[in-house]
Amino acid sequence: MNDKNSRLYLIRQLIREHDVYNQEQLLKMLIERGYQVTQATLSRDLKFLRAGKIPFRDGRYKYVLDETARLDPATEAAPSAGDGFVSLEFAQQLALIRTLPGYANMLAIAIDRARRYELAGTIAGDDTILLIPRDGVSREAVKKALQWIFPDITEKIAKS
Amino acid sequence: MNDKNSRLYLIRQLIREHDVYNQEQLLKMLIERGYQVTQATLSRDLKFLRAGKIPFRDGRYKYVLDETARLDPATEAAPSAGDGFVSLEFAQQLALIRTLPGYANMLAIAIDRARRYELAGTIAGDDTILLIPRDGVSREAVKKALQWIFPDITEKIAKS
DNA sequence: AATAAAAATGCATATTTTTGCATCGTAATT
DNA sequence: AATTACGATGCAAAAATATGCATTTTTATT
Numbered sequence: 100m101n102d103k104n105s106r107l108y109l110i111r112q113l114i115r116e117h118d119v120y121n122q123e124q125l126l127k128m129l130i131e132r133g134y135q136v137t138q139a140t141l142s143r144d145l146k147f148l149r150a151g152k153i154p155f156r157d158g159r160y161k162y163v164l165d166e167t168a169r170l171d172p173a174t175e176a177a178p179s180a181g182d183g184f185v186s187l188e189f190a191q192q193l194a195l196i197r198t199l200p201g202y203a204n205m206l207a208i209a210i211d212r213a214r215r216y217e218l219a220g221t222i223a224g225d226d227t228i229l230l231i232p233r234d235g236v237s238r239e240a241v242k243k244a245l246q247w248i249f250p251d252i253t254e255k256i257a258k259s
Numbered sequence: 260m261n262d263k264n265s266r267l268y269l270i271r272q273l274i275r276e277h278d279v280y281n282q283e284q285l286l287k288m289l290i291e292r293g294y295q296v297t298q299a300t301l302s303r304d305l306k307f308l309r310a311g312k313i314p315f316r317d318g319r320y321k322y323v324l325d326e327t328a329r330l331d332p333a334t335e336a337a338p339s340a341g342d343g344f345v346s347l348e349f350a351q352q353l354a355l356i357r358t359l360p361g362y363a364n365m366l367a368i369a370i371d372r373a374r375r376y377e378l379a380g381t382i383a384g385d386d387t388i389l390l391i392p393r394d395g396v397s398r399e400a401v402k403k404a405l406q407w408i409f410p411d412i413t414e415k416i417a418k419s
Numbered sequence: 420a421a422t423a424a425a426a427a428t429g430c431a432t433a434t435t436t437t438t439g440c441a442t443c444g445t446a447a448t449t
Numbered sequence: 450a451a452t453t454a455c456g457a458t459g460c461a462a463a464a465a466t467a468t469g470c471a472t473t474t475t476t477a478t479t
Contacts, residue, residue: 103427121465137429142467147406151313151323154306163311247307263457281435297459302437
């Protein structure tokens with residue numbers, strides 16, 4: 100168990116247990132724990148561990164591990180969500196989402212969980228979701244919010 | 260279907276169908292296709308799409324989409340692979356991997372697929388894999404190769 | 420043990436990405 | 450139609466990350 104291995108171990112642990120926004124922050128944590136390295140080494144370590152940096156819903160970028168990518172709330176809340184999504188249209192001040200049969204509930208839950216300000220609430224049937232935007236929220240803003248929740252929906256709502 | 264949406268659409272498509280190593284490259288592709296934007300906009304687009312940049316086995320960094328993260332060969336070849344992995348030890352010039360019952364085959368396949376030079380081949384039982392390194396490959400190198408294949412194994416082999 | 424070979428790391432720098440600010444265009448509102 | 454509000458974008462600069470090269474450290478070999 101040379102020092103490098105334990106360092107890699109710790110890095111993984113830190114990424115798993117903290118929100119790591121950049122290497123400098125991670126570096127600080129390592130140094131606090133007695134690991135004397137530089138950012139350059141850290142960069143290489145992260146590459147070795149195949150840790151990636153991805154944008155999060157909170158508007159920031161975080162490092163994630165391979166495994167984390169699978170467990171990330173964003174991913175978890177909407178597992179292949181886009182698959183069930185069929186179409187989006189607007190009527191009055193409301194949005195109607197069509198889904199594959201049986202998918203509506205699951206998608207609605209994902210939408211609720213996202214807690215986007217723009218979206219006041221949902222009512223789900225079997226293959227339809229009624230989406231109620233908050234007062235004054237434009238259709239564009241609703242689309243935007245949905246895209247944020249389900250990035251892989253982009254193509255499907257391109258022309259709505 | 261404003262221009263921005265179709266651009267986002269195209270960006271997703273490009274990332275899905277090409278290996279995108281950086282924003283400049285992506286920018287070039289967009290411009291070739293008639294989208295006149297700057298790298299700054301691209302950065303914002305990628306953030307909106309929650310596209311992340313992660314290190315790949317080929318030693319380079321690539322952009323990936325949420326969905327891709329789930330389908331990435333590295334992930335695909337070893338779906339929760341680390342979970343099945345129990346321990347690693349060496350005997351003679353050979354490596355012995357212990358797995359949970361029934362996992363050996365799956366892990367061995369993942370190892371074979373990785374086609375690491377260091378690893379000549381595997382023989383899998385039910386909960387054990389015999390791993391044959393190539394001539395002259397050190398134990399350290401074998402560990403390294405395994406870590407590369409299964410990043411989430413790092414902790415488990417820390418002290419082997 | 421001495422020597423050769425390979426790996427790890429720091430330093431400095433290049434590369435890449437993100438962002439504040441100003442501007443422009445478009446859509447909503449009066 | 451004029452006015453206001455908001456989103457999109459470019460520009461330039463800051464921030465963050467990756468890497469070539471030189472050096473040190475570790476590991477293997479004779």
